């Protein structure tokens with residue numbers, strides 16, 4: 086039976102019983118209500134509420150259990166979705182490293198040998214090609230590293246974020262300030278991963294689109310939440326235009342019951358992610 090009808094029937098039965106007892110009970114209420122009558126009415130109301138609460142509690146217990154089970158199932162399926170995303174990134178990272186990386190290395194070694202044997206007028210051009218290939222190889226390795234945050238598993242969130250901001254400062258030309266509040270409460274590994282990925286995308290966006298000079302990444306506590314904020318002083322953008330990166334951030338935040346907010350104006354952008362701390 087639907088919950089609505091169950092509650093309706095229970096309330097109907099209790100109210101019916103109360104009305105019947107009023108009809109049958111040898112009591113009456115005077116026009117000028119006296120204290121003893123108010124007392125009788127109050128006790129009657131109390132008994133009725135108690136009976137209602139007891140019957141509701143036992144009848145709705147299975148509904149509570151189903152809701153708890155559904156929540157647990159939802160959590161488990163969110164965790165599975167995150168794990169699947171990570172597994173896919175892991176696979177792509179491996180392929181980049183093993184296939185593209187190896188092939189570029191072969192090209193690099195070949196170019197080195199050619200350079201040694203080539204006539205002087207070709208050597209300079211070959212050196213340029215070799216440099217370009219080395220840059221390509223560095224890029225592939227960097228992307229593969231970003232796809233697989235081994236550093237998160239090895240060193241924990243704070244060090245992983247430190248490495249992310251250092252990498253960002255090296256490649257973007259903007260200066261980065263990192264503020265991590267001491268004694269932050271622990272997060273689940275899923276929430277840590279989401280914080281890391283959102284920080285990664287926010288920094289990448291600041292580097293690619295914002296033309297920022299200063300970027301600040303902070304990790305602080307606000308009540309029972311840990312808050313990541315990435316702020317840049319770039320030119321800002323229209324936040325109603327979502328790309329795959331911003332959508333990915335939002336989806337990931339939802340998977341760990343987090344809130345993602347974007348604020349952007351002509352003086353810069355702030356990405357804010359609040360995730361719940363791990364249950365004790």
Ligand SMILES: Nc1ncnc2c1ncn2[C@@H]1O[C@H](COP(=O)(O)OP(=O)(O)OP(=O)(O)O)[C@@H](O)[C@H]1O
Pocket residue numbers: 290291293294295317319320321322326327328329330331332354
């Ligand atoms: N910090 C920022 N400053 C200025 N513009 C931004 C910033 N972040 C995002 N944008 C704008 O919002 C757009 C959407 O960003 P989003 O990350 O979703 O996609 P993308 O970075 O273009 O591509 P990708 O899928 O590789 O992330 C960007 O193309 C850019 O115009």
Ligand SMILES: [Mg+2]
Pocket residue numbers: 286289290328330331
């Ligand atoms: Mg992006």
